[in-house]
Amino acid sequence: MGCGGGLLFALPVDALPEDVLIVLAVIIGTAAGAAFSAHASRQVAAIQMISLLGVMLAGLDQPFLRHYLAPVLVFTVPFCLFLLYYTFRFNTLMKQRLTLQLRNAALLADLTAEQSRLQQEIAERQRNAEALQAAHDASLRAAAAKDRFLSSVSHELRTPLNAVIGFVDLVVDIWPDPLTDRQSRALESVRQSGRHLHALVTDILDYSSCLQGDMPVNCQPVLLQDVLPDCLTALQPQAQRAAIQLPDGDGFYPGRVLADPRRLRQILFNLLGNAVKYNREGGVVMLRIAPDGDMIRIEIEDSGVGIPPMQRDRLFEAFNRLGREASSIEGSGLGLALSRRLTELMGGTLDYVPADGGGSLFILALPSAA
Numbered sequence: 574m575g576c577g578g579g580l581l582f583a584l585p586v587d588a589l590p591e592d593v594l595i596v597l598a599v600i601i602g603t604a605a606g607a608a609f610s611a612h613a614s615r616q617v618a619a620i621q622m623i624s625l626l627g628v629m630l631a632g633l634d635q636p637f638l639r640h641y642l643a644p645v646l647v648f649t650v651p652f653c654l655f656l657l658y659y660t661f662r663f664n665t666l667m668k669q670r671l672t673l674q675l676r677n678a679a680l681l682a683d684l685t686a687e688q689s690r691l692q693q694e695i696a697e698r699q700r701n702a703e704a705l706q707a708a709h710d711a712s713l714r715a716a717a718a719k720d721r722f723l724s725s726v727s728h729e730l731r732t733p734l735n736a737v738i739g740f741v742d743l744v745v746d747i748w749p750d751p752l753t754d755r756q757s758r759a760l761e762s763v764r765q766s767g768r769h770l771h772a773l774v775t776d777i778l779d780y781s782s783c784l785q786g787d788m789p790v791n792c793q794p795v796l797l798q799d800v801l802p803d804c805l806t807a808l809q810p811q812a813q814r815a816a817i818q819l820p821d822g823d824g825f826y827p828g829r830v831l832a833d834p835r836r837l838r839q840i841l842f843n844l845l846g847n848a849v850k851y852n853r854e855g856g857v858v859m860l861r862i863a864p865d866g867d868m869i870r871i872e873i874e875d876s877g878v879g880i881p882p883m884q885r886d887r888l889f890e891a892f893n894r895l896g897r898e899a900s901s902i903e904g905s906g907l908g909l910a911l912s913r914r915l916t917e918l919m920g921g922t923l924d925y926v927p928a929d930g931g932g933s934l935f936i937l938a939l940p941s942a943a
Contacts, residue, residue, distance in 0.1 A: 720781045720784055720785065730770075730774050731771070731774050731775075731778075734767055734770055734771045734774065735771070737763070737767050738764060738767040738768060738771060741760055741763050741764045741767065742764065744760060745757075745760050745761075745764070773907070776907045776908065776911055777907065779839075779911055779915075780891060780907055780910065780911045780914065783911065783914040783915065783918065784914075788914075788915070788918060790833045790836060790915075790918045790919055791833050792831050792832055792833055792919055792920070793831070793832075793833070793834070793942075794829050794830070794831060794942035795829065795830055795831075795832050795834050795837055795942070796827070796828075796829050797827075797828045797829070797830060797862060797869070797871070798827060800834065800837055800838050800841060801841065801860070803838065804838060804841045804842045804845050805819050805820065805845065807842065808842070808845055808846060808849055811846075811849055811850075812849050812858070815849070815852065815854050815855075815856075816854055816855045817849055817852050817854075817855070817856050817857070817858060818856070818857045818858065819845075819849075819858050820858060820859060820860040828862050828864065828869040828871075828941070828943075829869075829941070829942040829943050830869045830939040830940065830941060830942055831919070831920070831939065831940040831941070831942040832919045832921075832939050832940075833915075833919060836915045836918075836919065837919075837939075839911075839912075839915065840912045840915055840916060840923075840937065841871075841937075843908040843909070843911070843912050844873045844912065844935050844937065845858065845860075845873060846908075847875075847908065847909070847933075847935075848873055848874070848875035848877075848933070848935075849875075851875065851877045851878075851933070852875045852876060852877040852932075853876060853877050853878070856875060856876040856877060856932075857875070857876045858873070858874070858875050858876075859872075859873070859874040859875075860872070860873055860874075861874075864941060864943075865938060867940065867941055868921070868938045868939060868940060868941055869938070869939050869940075869941045870936060870937075870938050871936070871937040871938070871939070872934060872935070872936050872937075873934070873935045873937070874928050874932060874933070874934045874935075875928070875932045875933055876928075876930055876931075876932045877932045877933060878931065878932070879927055879928065879931050879932050879933050880925070880927070880933055885925065888909060888925055889909050889910050889913050889923075889925075890906075890910060891906065891907055891910040891911075893906045909923075916937060916939070919939060919940075920939070920940050921937065921938050921939040921940065922936075922937075922938045923935065923936070923937050923938075924936050
């Protein structure tokens with residue numbers, strides 16, 4: 574019978590050999606069953622094997638058992654060692670399996686948590702995308718409403734402005750009595766302000782038409798020598814007041830571009846006007862024209878202070894004067910934006926690069942009509 578993990582048995586002296594063999598078979602079977610049991614631990618299996626071997630070794634002292642135990646022991650010892658190895662191996666595999674199951678359970682928990690986090694992140698990004706789309710749509714609607722407002726107001730302003738400018742011209746030209754110096758200066762100030770406001774209204778209407786795709790552009794071959802002298806002549810009084818040297822209208826490359834004559838004159842006047850306005854006193858405006866493949870390249874350079882690098886990306890934004898709003902230089906911040914739009918409508922490009930001498934260099938490229 575079992576006792577404390579061991580095995581103790583007693584046989585009568587007159588026991589038959591067959592009875593001894595039966596008892597040994599039962600002991601071996603019990604040990605094997607314990608060893609092969611799925612619930613057997615290493616300690617239980619070891620105790621069973623040691624008990625079995627101990628009994629058999631003790632039986633060798635009995636003369637009548639020695640004859641039977643010797644061959645059984647030869648078989649039982651390797652068998653017990655095999656059972657011990659198998660039991661240890663089985664328990665090791667079971668432990669590894671349990672460890673693997675625990676690890677898989679932990680990985681599954683981590684994967685579930687990560688999946689939940691990703692789902693929350695995707696939902697958050699979807700909400701952000703929807704909010705951005707809504708804001709974008711709202712900004713587009715606001716921009717469209719602004720353009721319609723500017724167009725409507727500009728149309729309403731143009732008619733009375735024309736009347737004011739015409740009336741001032743009439744007073745200056747045909748007033749019967751001589752005007753005093755004070756009256757002349759006042760009327761000239763009104764006329765200049767009216768013309769400036771009229772030009773601003775015209776630019777707003779043109780820019781609004783460009784944005785809406787309604788700007789008519791009639792491209793045709795235009796000789797640059799027919800357009801540039803008029804622009805330089807119109808800017809000569811302003812340049813003389815600041816002692817700025819303008820280029821001579823003659824002697825340029827006889828380039829012929831494919832452009833709308835009116836819009837080309839508007840672009841060149843704007844670029845040359847900026848070169849005069851933002852130049853230094855006593856500065857120089859340089860003009861270069863040269864072919865560039867199938868394009869004609871027109872470079873307008875001034876000797877002013879140039880444009881800071883951090884502001885160059887916003888140079889062609891509408892109504893952005895890059896901090897010059899408080900200066901004494903007149904402007905609306907619309908000229909460059911409108912010039913680039915008109916240039917693109919005519920199939921050209923308008924870009925800015927810093928000049929070598931520190932000023933500004935604008936490069937206008939238009940399709941060649943040669």
